[in-house]
Amino acid sequence: MSADPRILADVLALVAELAGDWEYDDPITPDTRFLADLGLESLDLVVLGTALQHRHGPLPFAEFLAELGRRPVDTRDVTVMELVDFLGAHRPVPAPGGAL
Numbered sequence: 001m002s003a004d005p006r007i008l009a010d011v012l013a014l015v016a017e018l019a020g021d022w023e024y025d026d027p028i029t030p031d032t033r034f035l036a037d038l039g040l041e042s043l044d045l046v047v048l049g050t051a052l053q054h055r056h057g058p059l060p061f062a063e064f065l066a067e068l069g070r071r072p073v074d075t076r077d078v079t080v081m082e083l084v085d086f087l088g089a090h091r092p093v094p095a096p097g098g099a100l
Contacts, residue, residue: 003088004088008030008081011087012028014055015048015080016028023039024039029080030081031079031080033078034048034080034083035077036077045078048083057091059087059091064090
């Protein structure tokens with residue numbers, strides 16, 4: 001799936017905003033992993049999901065996290081791009097002239 005550059009920019013901005021609370025100083029890119037690179041824990045992903053829903057409307061974020069939990073232990077991580085793809089596939093369609 002080709003990511004919507006507006007969604008990518010929005011997610012990168014939100015992650016950078018939230019990163020002030022995390023101990024991570026490197027640039028955040030589409031390949032940045034939330035758990036391994038940023039050191040987030042599952043509760044941090046829930047906080048991120050809540051922030052995304054405030055920006056983008058209702059999302060099946062619980063199902064996204066459940067799918068993540070079903071992955072083999074060594075692959076239970078998610079990249080910024082995977083999150084962007086999830087948003088692109090599941091966010092409500094905005095009204096004409098509306099926000100993302």
